Amino acid sequence: MNCERRSPVTLPGRPARSEKRDGWNVVLEYEGESGGPLLIDLSHGRKWDLQDVDIARFKPFGMSIPDDPGQSRLENGILINRMGRTQASIWRLSEQVPDDTADPAFTETTEGQLLLALAGPNIFSITEKLTSLEFDDSSKVTPFLLFGPFSHVPCQTVVLSRSKRDGVLLLACSRGYGRDMTHAILEAGREFRLKPGGENGFAAAMKEIAG
Amino acid sequence: MALLINCPVCGKRNGYEFRYGGEDKGPRPDDESLSQASWCDYVHNNNCVAGIQKEWWFHKDGCGAWFTIYRDTRTNLEADTSADTSIPEVK
Structure with a gap:
């Protein structure tokens, strides 16, 4: 069955390369996106919530769930965030990984959530205009999860990498906030030359993280 | 005063x-x-202490956890956070 899926946001750039994938229109690259920080829409990446009394018994995609709430684990393009005693979120950031989520403890949340990435220089100068969450907490090891209001919207945020004011941050919230959230981030990032970025920009940032 | x-x-x-x-009752x-009287008392009546009381809070803009804290209602400051700030056990 052909199914048309729509991202909750349309970033204000001119796509240079895009492709159709599983019903989503995925922008791979925008015109003139080199240099400066990027705001990247990853809402098409599949996402699940996992909930169970004994959550440690699950090994989604062959990975173990982090032990403590607030910890995240990134392997082979799969990010697992421990949210609480009984809950974890799983975000598939790479298309090369097979699905493995048939157990009823998994709930797919892909089409209900907005997932954005901020990557590049000065992104933490942008975020500090929008939230009081402490992304530069030196006691936390990347990747780590923080819950809290971002631009007054309850969000899950994951710091994938951090080097002073630069790095990669993921941000997820209900899709209904998408338009206002991207508007707020792009306005806050204007002085830092924040631009819409395609999925290839995020893949490049992930490669840097993997070393 | 900020809580x-x-x-x-x-x-x-x-x-x-x-x-x-x-x-927390x-x-x-x-x-x-x-x-009926004891149920009504449990559901509707509060102690409203002027001092430290145990109470429920929900982290609505954050992790979504329900938990209890002790708060001094006279100062609106959390008291004795190490004693019983906990998420209830899952059964």
Whole structure:
């Protein structure tokens, strides 16, 4: 069955390369996106919530769930965030990984959530205009999860990498906030030359993280 | 006065991120010996202490956890956070 899926946001750039994938229109690259920080829409990446009394018994995609709430684990393009005693979120950031989520403890949340990435220089100068969450907490090891209001919207945020004011941050919230959230981030990032970025920009940032 | 609340998952956060869930009244009364008066008392009546009380909070803008803290209602400051700030056990 052909199914048309729509991202909750349309970033204000001119796509240079895009492709159709599983019903989503995925922008791979925008015109003139080199240099400066990027705001990247990853809402098409599949996402699940996992909930169970004994959550440690699950090994989604062959990975173990982090032990403590607030910890995240990134392997082979799969990010697992421990949210609480009984809950974890799983975000598939790479298309090369097979699905493995048939157990009823998994709930797919892909089409209900907005997932954005901020990557590049000065992104933490942008975020500090929008939230009081402490992304530069030196006691936390990347990747780590923080819950809290971002631009007054309850969000899950994951710091994938951090080097002073630069790095990669993921941000997820209900899709209904998408338009206002991207508007707020792009306005806050204007002085830092924040631009819409395609999925290839995020893949490049992930490669840097993997070393 | 700004209220800071120590969430067991997220740590110390601004009180505006939370929703108050009422006084902690202990476990639900046993059905067999329950009278209308005692049920009404359990559901509707509060102690409203001027001092330290145990109460429920919900981290609505954060992790979504329900937990209890002790708060001094005279100062609106959390008291004795190490004693019983906990998420209830899952059964």
